[in-house]
Amino acid sequence: MKTANINKFILQLQGAFDALGVAVAMPQIEQMAVNVHSAMGTPRRRYHCSEHALYLCRGMAPLQVLAAVFHDVVYYQLDGGFPARVAHYFTPIVSVQGNDLILLRQEPDDQGIQLCLDLFDFAPGQALPLFRGMNEFLSAAVAVRMLEPHLNAAQMITVLACIEATIPFRAREADGQDSVSALAARVRTQACARMGYQPGAALEAFVDGVMTAAVTLSNRDVGSFAEPQPGKFLSGTWLLIEESNAPLAAVGVYTLQDYREALTRMHNFLEGLQADRIFHHYGQAQGDYDALVRTASGNLEFAVEFLRLKILSITIIEALALDSGGNCPVSMFLGDIRASGGAPERIEDYLPAGPSGPALDSRMLDVLENGRPGDASQDLVVSPLTAYIYRCLGPQGCRDALDAGRHMLSGKSSARTFLASLQPDMLRSIMDACMRIALSRRVALQALRDSLFAQTH
Numbered sequence: 001m002k003t004a005n006i007n008k009f010i011l012q013l014q015g016a017f018d019a020l021g022v023a024v025a026m027p028q029i030e031q032m033a034v035n036v037h038s039a040m041g042t043p044r045r046r047y048h049c050s051e052h053a054l055y056l057c058r059g060m061a062p063l064q065v066l067a068a069v070f071h072d073v074v075y076y077q078l079d080g081g082f083p084a085r086v087a088h089y090f091t092p093i094v095s096v097q098g099n100d101l102i103l104l105r106q107e108p109d110d111q112g113i114q115l116c117l118d119l120f121d122f123a124p125g126q127a128l129p130l131f132r133g134m135n136e137f138l139s140a141a142v143a144v145r146m147l148e149p150h151l152n153a154a155q156m157i158t159v160l161a162c163i164e165a166t167i168p169f170r171a172r173e174a175d176g177q178d179s180v181s182a183l184a185a186r187v188r189t190q191a192c193a194r195m196g197y198q199p200g201a202a203l204e205a206f207v208d209g210v211m212t213a214a215v216t217l218s219n220r221d222v223g224s225f226a227e228p229q230p231g232k233f234l235s236g237t238w239l240l241i242e243e244s245n246a247p248l249a250a251v252g253v254y255t256l257q258d259y260r261e262a263l264t265r266m267h268n269f270l271e272g273l274q275a276d277r278i279f280h281h282y283g284q285a286q287g288d289y290d291a292l293v294r295t296a297s298g299n300l301e302f303a304v305e306f307l308r309l310k311i312l313s314i315t316i317i318e319a320l321a322l323d324s325g326g327n328c329p330v331s332m333f334l335g336d337i338r339a340s341g342g343a344p345e346r347i348e349d350y351l352p353a354g355p356s357g358p359a360l361d362s363r364m365l366d367v368l369e370n371g372r373p374g375d376a377s378q379d380l381v382v383s384p385l386t387a388y389i390y391r392c393l394g395p396q397g398c399r400d401a402l403d404a405g406r407h408m409l410s411g412k413s414s415a416r417t418f419l420a421s422l423q424p425d426m427l428r429s430i431m432d433a434c435m436r437i438a439l440s441r442r443v444a445l446q447a448l449r450d451s452l453f454a455q456t457h
Contacts, residue, residue, distance in 0.1 A: 039083035067162030324444035348384035350433035354391025
């Protein structure tokens with residue numbers, strides 16, 4: 001039987017405290033677990049959820065487990081604010097000023113939050129940087145409030161350094177240091193200031209232990225980028241697309257344009273992401289690190305190409321919608337992803353089998369036609385439609401068609417001009433299938449079809 005996630009958090013916390021020899025009463029452990037579970041269980045959490053935190057705990061040392069439990073408690077922009085159960089912690093830490101969270105000056109005796117500031121290299125008066133540690137810092141602050149009564153300085157430094165190291169995809173600092181080297185320098189400074197270390201072997205051994213723990217946890221946090229099967233990597237990517245795009249939460253309601261824009265944002269992010277910024281090198285053999293980077297680079301290339309194909313397919317449907325009456329819910333043209341009382345009617349039910357071509361990527365075709373392991377439930381643009389387009393046009397034809405679609409979306413050409421540029425047999429089949437589903441657009445689509453293919457009559 002499956003243990004509830006809330007109870008898994010209780011077990012992880014209890015196990016970590018027991019391993020550290022720290023006596024924490026069960027009501028306090030329960031409160032920690034409830035706070036974390038409630039924060040990570042909101043409907044918008046698709047990737048940064050309880051399952052992700054619990055996965056990071058597996059096989060980790062006790063202090064890494066504590067960091068893993070707390071590292072994603074706050075996701076301010078995703079959750080629309082602070083988690084309700086811990087919101088009171090932030091009143092003396094930050095001031096909400098418009099879209100910014102401004103750090104406040106701390107009381108001299110608030111050593112835990114000051115340690116957070118020092119390890120994250122933040123200072124009172126500054127706005128927390130959205131993509132360079134805001135959520136990680138706020139999550140670390142929750143960890144301080146809940147763990148500081150039970151842990152010593154060395155343990156708190158380790159937990160907070162582990163959380164800081166999970167800030168992803170960072171470039172080198174202004175002085176040329178990478179983020180791990182910069183964090184190690186701050187750990188070194190705090191170990192001297194708070195634990196009485198003097199420069200020497202003992203200090204360096206402590207810093208190395210902290211950084212090894214932090215890098216191990218951080219690299220697991222982004223471990224899906226090194227997934228040997230690109231399809232499994234795409235599953236995590238799809239959860240991030242759903243999580244980071246609020247309109248997609250309304251299943252069956254969000255529009256063709258909403259979906260296309262969500263795909264485009266993720267495409268642009270992954271296309272610009274450098275593989276050597278994903279994993280930390282610290283403590284790894286050069287060959288092992290190089291293998292991680294190679295695999296991540298391959299996954300990024302595969303995901304970017306996959307997203308291009310998905311963007312093309314939704315752009316074609318969007319063009320049909322624009323010419324026949326305007327933007328509309330995805331399900332109007334493609335069918336529902338699920339329905340009560342049996343399998344829903346979907347566009348692929350009315351598409352012919354696509355041709356086979358030697359230039360097709362067999363891995364891509366397999367993912368498009370057979371799905372991704374652990375398919376995300378809200379992926380409404382069915383992959384069989386994209387697979388059909390891919391089979392009809394081939395890789396280069398898809399790239400050319402996507403260029404024409406972008407020309408339309410930028411306002412440089414009309415939807416009808418874009419549609420007229422597509423392969424006629426493919427477009428005719430897609431339009432026929434859409435007319436079977438989009439009942440309110442059937443007359444307009446038929447008129448469009450007659451106009452586009454008038455020369456064949």
